[in-house]
Each structure stands twice: as C-alpha cells, then as structure tokens.
Amino acid sequence: MKNFCKILSVLFLSMAWNSSAQLLNKSWGSVTEKEEGAWFASDEAKAIAENVLLYQRNIGGWPKNIQMQKPLTEAEKKELLDLKPDTHDVTTDNGATYQEMVFLSKMYRQVPDERYKKAFLAGLDYILEAQYDNGGWPQFYPLKKGYYTHITYNDDSMVNILNVLKEIKDKTDYFSIQPNEKTIEKVKAAFDKGIDCILKTQYKQNGVLTSWCAQHDENTLEPAKARAYELPSLSGKESAKIVLLLMSIENPSSDVINAVNSAVAWFEKVKITGLREDRTVENGKIVDKKIVVDVTAKPLWARFMELEDNKPFFCDRDGVKKYSLAEIGAERRNGYAWYTNEPKEVLKSYDEWKKKLPTELSSKKKVGTKTPRDEYNMVVALDGSGDFTSIQDAINAAKAFPPQRVIINVKNGLYHEKVKIHEWNSHISIIGESRDKTIITYDDYFDKINLGRNSTFYTSTVLVEGDDFYAENITIQNTAGKVGQAIALSVNANRVLLSRCNILGNQDTLYLTGNGSKQYFKDCYIEGTTDFIFGQATVLFERCEIHNLSNSYISAASTPDNVAFGFVFKNCRLTAAQGVKEAYLGRPWRIHAKTVFIESEIGKHIKPEGWNDWDKAETHQTAYYGEYNCTGEGFQPKLRVNWSHQLKKKEAKKYTIKNILGTNSKGKQWYEQFNQ
Structure with missing residues (x-):
C-alpha cells in the first residue's frame, strides 16, 4: 500500500510538472487566448494572475514581451513591487496591456476577485489616457522619444485597443468586467475618435484610397518610418486587421464603407500569385527563407510596398531598399515576417459584409426612393446623397430605348x-x-x-x-x-x-x-x-x-x-x-x-x-x-x-x-x- 501511495504521489507530481512545463513552453499570448472555462479557476491560473498584478505599473499599463506564466522568485517579486511607480516601457505594443486585460477578464468570470476588476479598469483608464487628440495611440505611453511617438498600427497595436473599446461600448459579454456609465461614455468617444483617425490615415495613391502604413506621423498623419528596415510604406499585414475592425462596425457610415471598399480593391490589386515562401527550420528556428515559383500557391501579400506604385520591397538594418528577399542578409531575411496571408480573411468576409449593410448604404436605392428625382439626369453617390449608391441600380432605373439621352452623374x-x-x-x-x-x-x-x-x-x-x-x-x-x-x-x-x-x-x-x-x-x-x-x-x-x-x-x-x-x-x-x-x-x-x-x-x-x-x-x-x-x-x-x-x-x-x-x-x- 505504501508503494502504491508513493507511485500515486510521483504520478501526481509528474502530471503537475508536465502541466506547468507545457504552459511554460507556450507564449503568453497563447495562454491569454485559452478558451474561457474552469481552468481560470485553477490554482495554476491564480498563480499566473498574481504575476499579472505584480507586473502592472501604477499608471495602469504593462510592459511588453513578458512571459507572465513564468514562476517568479521572491527577489523578482520584490523587484516588481519596487517598479510599480516606474512609467518606462509601459506600452500596448506586441499585445501588451491588451493581453493582460483579456486574461484578467477571464479570471474574474471564474473568480470574482476585486483585485482583478480593479487592475482591468486601471488598464482601461491607461488606454483612454494614452490616446492622442487626433484619435491615434502611440506605441509607448508616457511618450518615449523616437519613432515610438508615431500612431502605431504595427503588430495590430491600435486595432487591439479599439477592439477592447468596442466590446465595452457595445456592452457585449466578451469582457466579464464592465465600467460605470460615465467611463462607457468616454470609451464611446475614444472609439469614435480612433475610427476617425483610421479613416484620415488611409493612404491616397494618386487620389485613390488604398491601405495603411504600420505607423503614421502623429502630427501630419502621413506614413512614417520606424526601425531602419521599416520604411514608410503600405502594409499588407497591418491593413488587414484594420479592415476587419471596420467591417465589424454595425451601421457603418458611408466613409467607413468607402474605406473598406477601397482597401478590398487594393488587396485584390496587390496580391501576389504564383509564389510560395519556403522555410528551413532547425531546432525550432528559421535558418533560411526562399521565395519559389509555384502556380498552385495561395495568394500572398508583401508587408512593405512602395507608396507610389505598390511595389514590394525589403530592407536590411542599413535601411537600403531591395526588391528581392534574396538580396538581404540572412539575419533580417530569416528573422522578420516579410510576407503575410492575413488579407485572405478580409476577402473571405467581404461579400457577406456587403450583404449585411443597411439598405440605405448598400448597393440599393435610397430608402423611400423608388424612382430618381429626374429620370433623365440621375446622380450616383456612395454617401447616399444622390438617387442611388450603385451605378448598376441607376442603369436599371433608366427607360428602355429612351426618347432622349439619360445622363448618370457619378460622384467620386x-x-x-x-x-x-x-x-x-x-x-x-x-x-x-x-x-x-x-x-x-x-x-x-x-x-x-x-x-x-x-x-x-x-x-x-x-x-x-x-x-x-x-x-x-x-x-x-x-x-x-x-x-x-x-x-x-x-x-x-x-x-x-x-x-x-x-x-x-x-x-x-x-x-x-x-x-x-x-x-x-x-x-x-x-x-x-x-x-x-x-x-x-x-x-x-x-x-x-x-x-x-x-x-x-x-x-x-x-x-x-x-x-x-x-x-x-x-x-x-x-x-x-x-x-x-x-x-x-x-x-x-x-x-x-x-x-x-x-x-x-x-x-x-x-x-x-x-x-x-x-x-x-x-x-x-x-x-x-x-x-x-x-x-x-x-x-x-x-x-x-x-x-x-x-x-x-x-x-x-x-x-x-x-x-x-x-x-x-x-x-x-x-x-x-x-x-x-
């Protein structure tokens, strides 16, 4: 019997060690993405939540690239307590602050510890405080000198923020924690300003709306440079999540609809077909990337494209543009994501999104307008100010073999x-x-x-x-x-x-x-x-x-x-x-x-x-x-x-x-x- 108990004890210890090891082998982001449920009431989850609380600074945000699930020594815990007043390196980059808020919400639904709620709401206050008057967010707040002050779409930073605000303002069940009505009003205003910033920063190429850069100047709103190899450009990656966010807005304005339509047309125009990215991986690390011809390959999009003509380009740390991935050194070639397939989700969702548009903003006649005001002189305008929002609808409304010319005026x-x-x-x-x-x-x-x-x-x-x-x-x-x-x-x-x-x-x-x-x-x-x-x-x-x-x-x-x-x-x-x-x-x-x-x-x-x-x-x-x-x-x-x-x-x-x-x-x- 003693031996049996000993075996059970070893087995349970082994299972506990394997569970922790498996968790440590995952990224913090994947932990926060775990499906809500009983695990968030476990001792393991509670221990991680204590770490999350320790890492949060008094200003409300968190630093980035922290594996919150990693056990802390007593000395490390003391060091984090001493860092509480420090505002350096507090950010929303790389999922920071956003991921911690998601985790705390999942914890609070299972374990209604008021500390989780307080930390979540402090994170929300931090986000609201960090927003620029023009609606954008910097990479770090308080502001950190350098390119970090730019409005940051990079790695979906601003989109993550706006998704948090959207769930809160819409009072969905996504977050278990809801602020008071006064804060919700602030959230609504911040969200609207954020969307306005997105619309204003959508890049016009020869007068035609296209997509977004990974970062935009906080004053001029123009595409801006970040690191040496991240030059002003149009982004095939970050733009995808921006468009998905715009498509999630209920009762979108004509400006939002036009932004989505324009971006989708751009994605279609710049998609790369007939090429495949091959990777050589050794010991879990990418040691080589090559672009090979493959007529069966699914579409790809370049992460960086020229502002003038959408031509893909690549850079080493010297900041010199190259037009082939093979031309840059192994360190940057293999250590950076130069291509993406994220826009495929936009194209996949686009037709269904159009079907869900309100009647007066979809490709239908204006509400209450069965015939144009002048059947020989019609106006088509996407913003609903004309007789139709669709050119085809105007044509369909024209008389057959008319006795005089039918003029259809189409707004930009x-x-x-x-x-x-x-x-x-x-x-x-x-x-x-x-x-x-x-x-x-x-x-x-x-x-x-x-x-x-x-x-x-x-x-x-x-x-x-x-x-x-x-x-x-x-x-x-x-x-x-x-x-x-x-x-x-x-x-x-x-x-x-x-x-x-x-x-x-x-x-x-x-x-x-x-x-x-x-x-x-x-x-x-x-x-x-x-x-x-x-x-x-x-x-x-x-x-x-x-x-x-x-x-x-x-x-x-x-x-x-x-x-x-x-x-x-x-x-x-x-x-x-x-x-x-x-x-x-x-x-x-x-x-x-x-x-x-x-x-x-x-x-x-x-x-x-x-x-x-x-x-x-x-x-x-x-x-x-x-x-x-x-x-x-x-x-x-x-x-x-x-x-x-x-x-x-x-x-x-x-x-x-x-x-x-x-x-x-x-x-x-x-x-x-x-x-x-």
Whole structure:
C-alpha cells in the first residue's frame, strides 16, 4: 500500500510538472487566448494572475514581451513591487496591456476577485489616457522619444485597443468586467475618435484610397518610418486587421464603407500569385527563407510596398531598399515576417459584409426612393446623397430605348461592382466627377469564372451593349492581377465614345467588338500586358496614352475581311513600365486584322520589327499593319517586318475621323451628339 501511495504521489507530481512545463513552453499570448472555462479557476491560473498584478505599473499599463506564466522568485517579486511607480516601457505594443486585460477578464468570470476588476479598469483608464487628440495611440505611453511617438498600427497595436473599446461600448459579454456609465461614455468617444483617425490615415495613391502604413506621423498623419528596415510604406499585414475592425462596425457610415471598399480593391490589386515562401527550420528556428515559383500557391501579400506604385520591397538594418528577399542578409531575411496571408480573411468576409449593410448604404436605392428625382439626369453617390449608391441600380432605373439621352452623374468613390449597360439601355451617358477618383472596379478573371473556353468574355468589370453610349472622367479597372484573361471594359455596341477615361488591367484589358460597330476613344489612358486591346470593331484612338505593363503585344485585332478600318491610333503616345523593352504593336487574332498608327509617338520599348504574325504566315497577305509619320525611339520604319506598311501621304489621307467612324442613320457625325 505504501508503494502504491508513493507511485500515486510521483504520478501526481509528474502530471503537475508536465502541466506547468507545457504552459511554460507556450507564449503568453497563447495562454491569454485559452478558451474561457474552469481552468481560470485553477490554482495554476491564480498563480499566473498574481504575476499579472505584480507586473502592472501604477499608471495602469504593462510592459511588453513578458512571459507572465513564468514562476517568479521572491527577489523578482520584490523587484516588481519596487517598479510599480516606474512609467518606462509601459506600452500596448506586441499585445501588451491588451493581453493582460483579456486574461484578467477571464479570471474574474471564474473568480470574482476585486483585485482583478480593479487592475482591468486601471488598464482601461491607461488606454483612454494614452490616446492622442487626433484619435491615434502611440506605441509607448508616457511618450518615449523616437519613432515610438508615431500612431502605431504595427503588430495590430491600435486595432487591439479599439477592439477592447468596442466590446465595452457595445456592452457585449466578451469582457466579464464592465465600467460605470460615465467611463462607457468616454470609451464611446475614444472609439469614435480612433475610427476617425483610421479613416484620415488611409493612404491616397494618386487620389485613390488604398491601405495603411504600420505607423503614421502623429502630427501630419502621413506614413512614417520606424526601425531602419521599416520604411514608410503600405502594409499588407497591418491593413488587414484594420479592415476587419471596420467591417465589424454595425451601421457603418458611408466613409467607413468607402474605406473598406477601397482597401478590398487594393488587396485584390496587390496580391501576389504564383509564389510560395519556403522555410528551413532547425531546432525550432528559421535558418533560411526562399521565395519559389509555384502556380498552385495561395495568394500572398508583401508587408512593405512602395507608396507610389505598390511595389514590394525589403530592407536590411542599413535601411537600403531591395526588391528581392534574396538580396538581404540572412539575419533580417530569416528573422522578420516579410510576407503575410492575413488579407485572405478580409476577402473571405467581404461579400457577406456587403450583404449585411443597411439598405440605405448598400448597393440599393435610397430608402423611400423608388424612382430618381429626374429620370433623365440621375446622380450616383456612395454617401447616399444622390438617387442611388450603385451605378448598376441607376442603369436599371433608366427607360428602355429612351426618347432622349439619360445622363448618370457619378460622384467620386470606389464602386466595387460589375456594371452592364444592356442592349435596351441606349443613349446613356456616365459622367464621373473626376477621372482618377471615380472608379468602377471588379476582379473577375478566366479561372475564377470557370465557364469553359469562353470564360474570358464573362470577366468584364463594365460591359456596354447599348448603342450611343458615352462615358467621361471614369476609371474602369479589373484588379485580378496577372492571372490570365481579365477584361476591364467590353464594348459590344455601335456609336460609343469614351473621353478622358482610364482603362486599367493586365491581359485582355479592353475588348472591342460588335458587327459593324464604330467606337471612339479620346484622350484616354489604357494599360495592360498581353493583347490588351483586342476585338473586331472599327475603333479610333485619338490622343490616347497606350501603356505596356510587360513585354508582350499591345493589340490583337480580329477585323472582318470586308471592313475597311480596324484599330486606328492617331496622335497617341506609346509608353511602358520600367523594365519593359520588347513589346509589339500588334498581332492578328484573326487573319484579316487591320491596325494602323498615325502621327503617334512610339516609345523605345517597341521592338524594331514592330509586328508579329502569331505564327500565321498567311496573314502576311491578309492582314494590314501600317504606320504613318510617327516619332519616337521605337519608330524604326526601315527595320519593320517586310509585310507591314509605311503609308504614303496620299494613303494616310483616307484615315479621317469621318471615314473611320462614319455617320448615323441621318447622315450626321454621330460622335458630335455627346455633351463633351
């Protein structure tokens, strides 16, 4: 019997030691995340709670990177008591203060010790006191000199704070401890100021809202530098939790909705596909990281991206930007999280979030507005100040085959929707408030649609099927990225004019079709990678900038045999992204393709031969590719393929606007009908 008791005693001691060892092997954060329940009433939890109380400073906050579950010696306990008045290193960084408050709340629910409540409320007072007047929070409070004074989104510091305040102001059951009503009013005000700060710090890139930096200057609110390798940038990591917080707000304002829509569009635009991060781990430590090509890899986002163009970059401790992870030393390459997949949670939740929006702020008509105030002159505005908050709703409200032009005025904003101008929606004009700030965006692409070999034609962000369509001061974009065919704008209609518009995408950006259709692009910017202007319509591009994003083909015409003009570029400017050096003017999608460049400036990125036959030798006799009186380093007429044409002056004279675009049924020049 003695031996049996001895064995039991050893067994219980062993179990207790194993439990403590397992807990010590975990991080403090994982301990605070333990599911609420009986464990928080255990002696082990109570012992940890004593440590938490000891580590709290009189100001109410805690220092960071402390493993609170680690047993303390009597000397260590005395040292912590002596440190109580010290305000140095009290912070909300790396989960500090937030994690301790969560732990104390879980303790108090099981063991209503008033000391836990008092400590929790002191932590809340600390958070409220630390907030800037502009709504942000510094990394340390009291303020610590250096970059620590910046508004800190880094490692989700400010989001953690706001989540605490949100649970308290909403009086949820998440925390077992609730302050008095006077404090709750302060919490509500602090939360609102915090959200306002988030909205004000969302970075505008060329006038378009994007995401956030890990830290922002506390005075100017501009992106700011932290450590040497943490330069001002757009963050793929911290921005994700910010957006999830905004999406958790009930009855969001139009500004919050616009912020979310804009950030989601940005996440879609900058996601990295086809790459995988491989890690080599030895003895639990990462000893090497490599980025490898993997077409099956799930999307990644860079932690640091250039403010101007979203290009990912990396830094060593010398603060010098590199554009490949392999270029930086092993210490920073392996010891820092340069990539993240956190935005996937935003994209996963986005559609459900939109469905839950209040009716008056979702993509529906305004409450009480069944018809627009003027059915021939409508207004679309995301803030609800117009007739509709959705462009498609305005189109759907338009008369079929109207007796006069229907003008849809669109206020600045990011309209995340697929738009279709139906065949019966003729004589519609969509007029944006400003070219770069009125944006229609979506992200469909071939594999996402997955409807077979013709999936490309379902990917359009905007599809025009109604004749006599006009658009002005609008950006139309497909943000799917370099994932194959993904159309921004499809035009399958006659007598269509776009003026001062941006058409943005990658492969197959602009599809122009329709039997006998005549279309006109004037003063537009069009960008893409492969065949980014394609189709069978007769189209005049005048004073447009055509921008190559990769070494590929600008155009892929499929002009019918009996049609005189295909794609005609007059007075256009051909430009390219950095590093693009070998692009073609065009190749034939169908063998009778016709494409001509007249008096245009051709950049040096265009290959000397100019044109490609797409391995269709017969096109040397059937296609018509020509140039006339062009300029620029890329205009090399003597080096062009011998089956292309350098037009004579007499030949060029037939390329007039009237000859190319024709007239309407009344014999008038149809492109003059629009309000330009």
